[in-house]
Amino acid sequence: MRTDTAPTISRHDYRPYPYRLPEVALQFDLDAAQTRVRSRLVFERVGDENQPLVLNGQDLDLESLALDGQALNASQYQLQDEMLTVFPKTARFTLEITSLCRPAQNSSLMGLYVSGDKLFTQCEAEGFRRITWFPDRPDVMSRYQVTLRADKERYPLLLSNGNRLQAGDLPDGRHQAVWEDPHPKPCYLFALVAGDFACREQTLRTRSGRDALLQIYSDRGSENKTQWALDCLVRSVQWDEQRFGLELDLDRFMVVAARDFNMGAMENKGLNVFNSAYVLADKDSATDPAYRAIEAVIGHEYFHNWTGNRVTCRDWFQLSLKEGLTVFRDQEFSADMLAQDLSGAEAASARAVKRIDDVSTLRIAQFPEDAGPMAHPIRPESYQEIGNFYTATVYEKGAEVIRMQHTILGEAGFRAGMDEYFRRHDGAAVTCDDFVSAMESVYVQQNPGKNLDVFRRWYSQAGTPRVKVELAYDAARKTCAVTLSQHCEPVGIEKLQSPALPKPPLHIPFALGLLDQQGRPLAIEHGGRALDTVLLELVDERQTWEFPNIPEKPVPSLLRDFSAPVIVEFERQDAELTLLAQHDPDPYARWEAVQELATRQLLALVRAFTDGGEPVVHPGLADTWRGLLRDPGLSAAYKTRILSQPTEKELLEKTSPMNPAAVVQAGRHLRGQLGQALAPLWLETYHACADDAEQYRPDPLSSGRRSLRNLCLHYLMAAAHPEAQALAAAQYYGAGNMTDRMGGLSALVHFSAGAPSQEALNHFYEQWQQDPLVIDKWFALQAGAPGTTVETVRALMLHPAFSLRNPNRARSLIFQFCMNNLQGVHTPQGYEFWAEQVMALDELNPEIAARLARAFDNWARFAAPNRDAMHDALQRIQRHPALSRNVAEIISKALK
Numbered sequence: 091m092r093t094d095t096a097p098t099i100s101r102h103d104y105r106p107y108p109y110r111l112p113e114v115a116l117q118f119d120l121d122a123a124q125t126r127v128r129s130r131l132v133f134e135r136v137g138d139e140n141q142p143l144v145l146n147g148q149d150l151d152l153e154s155l156a157l158d159g160q161a162l163n164a165s166q167y168q169l170q171d172e173m174l175t176v177f178p179k180t181a182r183f184t185l186e187i188t189s190l191c192r193p194a195q196n197s198s199l200m201g202l203y204v205s206g207d208k209l210f211t212q213c214e215a216e217g218f219r220r221i222t223w224f225p226d227r228p229d230v231m232s233r234y235q236v237t238l239r240a241d242k243e244r245y246p247l248l249l250s251n252g253n254r255l256q257a258g259d260l261p262d263g264r265h266q267a268v269w270e271d272p273h274p275k276p277c278y279l280f281a282l283v284a285g286d287f288a289c290r291e292q293t294l295r296t297r298s299g300r301d302a303l304l305q306i307y308s309d310r311g312s313e314n315k316t317q318w319a320l321d322c323l324v325r326s327v328q329w330d331e332q333r334f335g336l337e338l339d340l341d342r343f344m345v346v347a348a349r350d351f352n353m354g355a356m357e358n359k360g361l362n363v364f365n366s367a368y369v370l371a372d373k374d375s376a377t378d379p380a381y382r383a384i385e386a387v388i389g390h391e392y393f394h395n396w397t398g399n400r401v402t403c404r405d406w407f408q409l410s411l412k413e414g415l416t417v418f419r420d421q422e423f424s425a426d427m428l429a430q431d432l433s434g435a436e437a438a439s440a441r442a443v444k445r446i447d448d449v450s451t452l453r454i455a456q457f458p459e460d461a462g463p464m465a466h467p468i469r470p471e472s473y474q475e476i477g478n479f480y481t482a483t484v485y486e487k488g489a490e491v492i493r494m495q496h497t498i499l500g501e502a503g504f505r506a507g508m509d510e511y512f513r514r515h516d517g518a519a520v521t522c523d524d525f526v527s528a529m530e531s532v533y534v535q536q537n538p539g540k541n542l543d544v545f546r547r548w549y550s551q552a553g554t555p556r557v558k559v560e561l562a563y564d565a566a567r568k569t570c571a572v573t574l575s576q577h578c579e580p581v582g583i584e585k586l587q588s589p590a591l592p593k594p595p596l597h598i599p600f601a602l603g604l605l606d607q608q609g610r611p612l613a614i615e616h617g618g619r620a621l622d623t624v625l626l627e628l629v630d631e632r633q634t635w636e637f638p639n640i641p642e643k644p645v646p647s648l649l650r651d652f653s654a655p656v657i658v659e660f661e662r663q664d665a666e667l668t669l670l671a672q673h674d675p676d677p678y679a680r681w682e683a684v685q686e687l688a689t690r691q692l693l694a695l696v697r698a699f700t701d702g703g704e705p706v707v708h709p710g711l712a713d714t715w716r717g718l719l720r721d722p723g724l725s726a727a728y729k730t731r732i733l734s735q736p737t738e739k740e741l742l743e744k745t746s747p748m749n750p751a752a753v754v755q756a757g758r759h760l761r762g763q764l765g766q767a768l769a770p771l772w773l774e775t776y777h778a779c780a781d782d783a784e785q786y787r788p789d790p791l792s793s794g795r796r797s798l799r800n801l802c803l804h805y806l807m808a809a810a811h812p813e814a815q816a817l818a819a820a821q822y823y824g825a826g827n828m829t830d831r832m833g834g835l836s837a838l839v840h841f842s843a844g845a846p847s848q849e850a851l852n853h854f855y856e857q858w859q860q861d862p863l864v865i866d867k868w869f870a871l872q873a874g875a876p877g878t879t880v881e882t883v884r885a886l887m888l889h890p891a892f893s894l895r896n897p898n899r900a901r902s903l904i905f906q907f908c909m910n911n912l913q914g915v916h917t918p919q920g921y922e923f924w925a926e927q928v929m930a931l932d933e934l935n936p937e938i939a940a941r942l943a944r945a946f947d948n949w950a951r952f953a954a955p956n957r958d959a960m961h962d963a964l965q966r967i968q969r970h971p972a973l974s975r976n977v978a979e980i981i982s983k984a985l986k
């Protein structure tokens with residue numbers, strides 16, 4: 091592949107495809123070594139005459155090509171640069187193509203590929219072109235009829251989208267199945283699966299009284315691990331009916347687990363293909379967070395059936411149209427599942443746990459992206475390789491942008507906007523702007539004379555805005571004036587434009603509460619009502635709101651529920667944060683206050699470790715934590731969040747220049763100090779959280795207790811408490827479920843070097859070597875452990891269970907080390923190792939390699955020795971003679 095010449099595709103260059111393609115018939119002769127695909131495509135010209143028909147194709151052999159039944163010879167078509175061009179003379183014509191592809195040689199896991207003894211496809215974003223020549227773009231939507239033929243013994247099950255019309259035997263031990271998908275779709279939603287599978291299924295009556303068959307397919311032997319996924323699917327179907335009025339539009343909805351998969355899962359119409367990590371779970375092999383992740387991903391892919399499939403993207407710049415919206419929907423689904431059977435403050439606090447987790451993800455993964463060389467708006471302006479834009483920005487920030495619309499319009503308003511969106515666009519391929527316009531139709535009714543023009547800038551601006559808060563209390567008039575001002579630094583390519591363009595203000599919904607000096611909520615009069623929380627809509631650079639009848643100088647509770655993806659700047663004393671930590675009725679803002687206190691403490695420690703000062707831990711912090719740990723009104727799940735230190739990565743973002751060694755040291759020091767200061771309470775809570783392990787259920791309450799118990803163990807180990815090691819070993823060896831077992835093992839591996847930890851690791855491997863998902867955890871735990879060095883990782887790579895070809899395995903060892911083990915990787919050998927692995931992976935799987943290539947996006951923000959070594963490693967990759975377009979784009983942007 092040539093790299094230096096990869097063209098840049100720009101959003102503004104979009105042109106409609108000049109042909110419609112209403113009907114597609116595909117016939118597959120499936121074989122791992124060589125698969126023959128015959129396609130019959132009926133095209134209809136849309137615009138002017140004499141427009142060439144251009145089809146995409148990659149790594150294919152052309153066997154034959156016929157136009158309206160006439161075979162074309164090489165002079166009647168063009169075949170170059172992965173494009174096939176024919177020159178039709180009529181407005182309507184049929185093209186018949188026969189081509190070959192080689193699944194067994196396809197290690198990219200895009201297009202048709204082999205995983206174990208099975209065949210799978212992955213077509214999003216541009217993988218269909220590896221199957222046959224086709225207009226591989228999402229705005230060409232067709233009805234598909236698919237015939238699959240294969241050896242019956244090797245591939246007893248033949249699946250594709252839609253309904254199975256017919257199945258039967260062929261001569262020579264082969265058989266066939268014919269599938270028809272009644273819904274027009276773009277080719278990126280096509281799928282086929284062939285192989286031997288176990289199936290768990292149930293029928294479900296949908297709202298309008300239709301019976302739908304729900305099926306989960308997995309490797310034989312794994313069928314006892316698919317009940318949870320099926321339950322999650324049932325709840326997803328019911329939730330989308332209840333919350334959005336959206337019904338399943340298929341007779342049959344299938345989920346298939348694949349061991350080799352680049353991403354989490356794929357929403358192919360009626361035939362979702364999943365990374366097995368997001369399907370398989372039982373109490374002995376899956377942790378509580380894994381159960382939650384399965385729920386989220388099953389939900390996510392199911393919700394795509396409407397947001398993504400029924401209404402799809404016009405072009406790939408609109409990716410966030412489906413991804414941001416669908417992430418928002420899966421986040422709400424998960425939150426609703428946590429709050430099931432609860433009401434009032436309890437429900438709010440259960441939902442807040444999910445919100446806190448999502449905000450943490452955003453800050454760890456998206457904020458750095460938005461400040462680095464890959465920064466892009468949620469609707470990118472250009473790309474070289476679309477695979478590189480399945481990012482935290484498009485997904486997670488995209489979901490925040492949808493959430494802000496929900497916050498501004500309210501639940502009922504948002505629902506009305508969604509209804510309008512489907513009324514306008516069902517069955518079409520549309521743009522982000524179409525979505526905002528549907529929401530705007532509700533907004534203008536609610537706010538005559540206003541519109542969402544300023545809001546739309548969220549789709550075209552990159553960077554995390556900063557909102558500065560100023561508060562002025564007038565004791566004589568009893569008024570409180572709150573001033574918000576916003577600012578967003580140029581980022582990424584914006585910085586290269588000179589002079590940097592000034593960025594216009596955004597529409598920022600800012601939720602604010604006020605507490606009195608005792609921590610009691612103050613009623614705020616706003617818009618003719620008295621409220622605990624007001625929503626300020628900041629649309630200018632700077633705006634002031636004045637609230638009357640405020641009896642005393644208030645303590646503000648800011649950006650409640652994280653109402654916008656921004657960084658808040660407000661100067662205040664620790665005492666105010668402590669008050670909020672104790673009293674803020676908004677569970678998100680309360681968590682945030684504690685995080686801020688801990689961050690201040692950690693940054694002071696980072697300074698001490700950098701300059702050689704005394705590392706002092708403020709006793710007030712331990713007091714606050716003690717109060718929270720004792721608070722009977724807080725759930726265990728919430729306590730786990732509020733008593734967890736900010737991660738090393740979040741902290742690193744706040745140091746300048748970045749100093750990973752000091753960040754790691756600071757985190758460790760504080761953990762030890764808090765462990766010691768609260769040791770009796772950690773121990774007491776540890777015992778109080780014990781459940782009957784045989785009674786395992788992955789429900790929010792008991793999993794909350796398990797998470798708090800593991801946190802207690804963690805602090806006791808950090809404090810080197812005399813009982814800790816024995817507790818950890820007892821918990822590990824005596825565990826009745828994987829959550830407890832991993833908690834014990836990770837405590838041993840993180841905090842007790844030497845024999846006990848190695849023995850437990852060996853024991854674990856012996857027990858679980860047959861279960862790849864569990865062995866992934868085994869690799870990941872070691873890759874992330876504090877003592878792990880490049881040598882440790884190289885030794886693990888020689889383990890017979892390691893393979894670079896399996897993405898889950900590569901992620902569990904190499905990604906985990908390079909992206910999360912700050913102590914281990916930030917060394918000259920670490921950077922060199924990383925460069926080597928990026929290049930090795932690139933030969934196999936460019937999509938995966940390009941993700942690893944992003945590990946040091948922010949190299950320029952580190953101090954000199956690290957920075958120079960990272961720069962060298964990046965240049966080494968850049969000099970590699972045969973980089974994929976994927977990796978080349980990442981590296982060249984990092985080095986700009």
Ligand code: PHE
Nearest residue numbers: 214215353355356357391480
């Ligand atoms: N569209 C998938 C999702 O978000 C993600 C994906 C993208 C999977 C590309 C595979 C390849 O649900």
Ligand code: ZN
Nearest residue numbers: 390394413416
């Ligand atoms: Zn998605």
